[in-house]
Amino acid sequence: MDLSAINPVLLIASLMVAATPLLLAAIGELVVEKAGVLNLGVEGMMIVGAISGFAISVETGSPYLGFLCAAIGGAVLSLLFVILTQYALANQVASGLALTLFGLGISSLMGQSYVGIKPPATGEIWLPILSDLPVIGPIFFQHDPILYFGIALVAAVWVLLKYSRFGLILRAVGENHDAAHALGYKVVRVRTLAILFGGACAGLGGAYISLIRVPQWTEGMTAGVGWIALALVVFASWKPWRALIGAYLFGGITVLQLNLQAAGVAIPVEYLAMSPYLITILVLVILSADKSSAPAALGRIFHASN
């Protein structure tokens, strides 16, 4: 075993890359849950985003067009969730599971002819002085634009939820949909928008895995990242900036265990590969004591006649 083979600068830089898919999916789901909807289909929307982004960018040669289509793909799948839960008033847990099962199937169907292909590279940004800085440059200023977009999205969601009128309405809908309805807000419309936004974010996160993080297409490649993103929302107590911290924490664990595998630590590979999931459980246990910050109407079905 050779721990000195692990380069701390590269480790932190790749941590940010590993965290971005989680961050994108989690910030989308955070908005959905703030609106009082529990969408367990994140994994399905991510994998559909991963393949639609991959396919489009391979066909067109443009990764950005790929990311755009990934967001659209995720949103289209989440539209099914909207129909089920907002119009057919189906159980949200069951509908989310359906979305994941369906998404996993349809993605492997779509991806059959894309196995083993390399996608076009997404360029890295290059800032004149900053990117050349030693240590700080490679860590913070030599990444792809989507990574920065993810961080900007967290800031935008924070501002939107905290300071805008729409954010206030969204939170009201999530806390008490009957009261919001009585005040004349369109509960179903607000929730629909939130779910579509969540779908688009999950799709982006999925495409980040297939286009930048890995980068190639394999069946079921999201490997539970969508579920970890759901746990991350709980971890973040439904606060955007804490989701960012959480994503980097989980990204760090993933990268560290991969590095330890490569360095040949005496622990078998399988046990190292378990660690992100086990730590997710541990974090859930520690944080589940405090449920006060969860939106009050989370997971409840709304129908105007009630």
Place this chain on the structure above:
Amino acid sequence: MIRLEKRPQSSHTWSMATPLVAVLATMIFGGALFGILGTNPLTAIRTIFFEPLFGEFAFYYRPQLLVKGAPLVLIAIGLSLGFRAGIWNIGAEGQYIIGALVGAGIALAFYPLDAWFVFPLMIIGGAAGGMAWAMIPALLKVRFGTNEILVSLMLVYVAEQFLASMALGLMKNPEGFGFPGSRNLQEYESAHNAELITGTGMHLGVVFALIAVIFAYVLLNRHMLGFQIRLTGDAPRAARFAGVKPARLILFCLGASGALAGLAGLFEVSGPAGQVNIDFNVGYGFTAIIVAFLGRLHPVGILLAGGLMALTYIGGEIAQGQLGLPSAAIQVFQGMLLFFLLALDLLTNYRFRLTRGEVA
């Protein structure tokens, strides 16, 4: 203007009819999907639903119906208990793997001893293994209020890694020429879950599945615990006032579903699959969720739904071979079924009304 109105009581007719309508809708839309993929929709549907039962090689496929249906029914029966009470165990796949590993571990420990008690011990071990794995989310939920959905699902990934570690390490066949995977249990008489009647596909797992259906039926309809499960699902507040202890229900529902999933895994690994290998699990734990809903969380319904879902598995394999339909297409087909089912369920509790004039 059409308006949605809540029924005073859920409709019995629609509750029975929705699974059938959902299957029909899935056939139509699934057929359209197969059409897009370049196969004749009618041929594809015929191949999937009729070929295994009445085709030329039906004598081979009919036993497969029991082999594939048994694990689905076993797992789905367990899941349905929890789902009825709003306790969501979606990690049956993990409990299935652990049950198989514990059972196979016992068998491999006794190898090559020829004794009558090996297989019964394996059955107990399989159930205990699955139950223990399901007890993790159960105890965490009872003690800390941790979300059982996320924990049980995370444990699927842990179990898969554990399976890989076992197949490549501890349980690897020492005479396997370095190939991954354990000894083949089909060749170890005392541990082999053989067919009870040759050529029928009827193994002990099928018997257990039928017993589970009967037990679940009696439990839900005749036993106090079953009443508490139904009450908690339909009216949680009323259940609290009636003195139902949620902790007890959580431990029972998760424990029972884990044990059944573990049993399913054990019967699979010691019978049809034969050995512990990296990819011996094929997702029954997830498909069983669809089976549970398709059967409307009712034991008899689940029995029928398990048969239907087994049919799509077998028919899907035939369609793969004969029509070149991709295996993922069947997965989409199964997912589609769950969608239609959930959407059409609206008609059970609500009805459409034509109203005149303005609506408040």
